Amino acid sequence: MPITLVVIIRSIISFFILLVLVRLMGKQQVAQLTFFDYVVGITIGSIASTLSVQVNESLMSTLAGLATWAVLAILLAYLSMHNVKLRNLVDGEPTVVIENGKILENNLNQIRIPIEHLLSELRTMGVFNISDVQSALFEPGGKISVQKKFQKQPVTPGDLNISPQYDGLPINLIIDGVLLKDSLRSLNLTKAWLHHQLEKQNISDVNEVSLAQLDTKGNLYVDLQGDKSCYIIQTKD
The missing domain is CATH 1.20.1270 (Substrate Binding Domain Of Dnak; Chain:A; Domain 2)
Incomplete structure (x- = not known):
């Protein structure tokens, strides 16, 4: 052979x-x-x-x-x-490298991580000032986990006693010009309903659509094939 x-x-x-x-x-x-x-x-x-x-x-x-x-x-x-x-x-344990804004050099030396690399990882997490950090740990996989000090953490709706509207994952209805009938069926919607929504932007054929997604607020995102425009169509009139 x-x-x-x-x-x-x-x-x-x-x-x-x-x-x-x-x-x-x-x-x-x-x-x-x-x-x-x-x-x-x-x-x-x-x-x-x-x-x-x-x-x-x-x-x-x-x-x-x-x-x-x-x-x-x-x-x-x-x-x-x-x-x-x-x-x-086998996997190792997380190593604390910053505690209350203080770099723990001995722990960094133990895992052989230079300070420059630590600073680079912090920047990728949006942290540019060591004093803003309450705790930072290097995880076994090499990623860094950061907890900012309380006064440096972003305000959440819970802090303001606000109950935001539920915002779940959008559902794909069209991908690369192909109509996803199962997705429509799961939402109890019809092809006629979808065509009616698309016609609001003078889109007559699903083949023109690269991606169409319906979010939980009733907004239909439509991106056309090629470099054409994209639209957000309000379906709850």
Whole structure:
């Protein structure tokens, strides 16, 4: 069998096995991965690439190695969910780096984070003044969590004893010119109703619409295909 065909076949096998294993290992976002998770992922990917192109390597032995790493990762994740000590050992614990506006240099040195990196992370959280911070922690995944001092926190409707109107998720009614009938049905609306709303802006064909969303306040957001205008149509006349 030609070597190119062998590589293609092994690549297809590797691709779908890796897809299955990744699905089994969970749906963590990259930002939520610990350093250990990242290393395990890189290793499994490396084994999969070996399975794909190293035709001199035994297919079954490489598959066994790939499955072993994946099973160990899944098993460790399962055990960590039910054992706090093991979870802290594998994932690590949050580290307090600022307390009452004071940078804790010893804790920063312990996790090997320079002050410049801390300041950069704070800026991404909208904090430019250390004195505004009550507490800041570096999470096991490397992200920073910040609690501002009480007097620096934004005012909420609850602070003003205001009960705002409920504002839930908008429902997509049209995507890329395709009418989503299930969405209309879930809202007890009809195609005739939607066409009537679109005609308020002289839109006669749903194919002209890139995205149409209906929010909980009855506002229909319509974005037309290409660089044409977008509209907000009041449906509750």
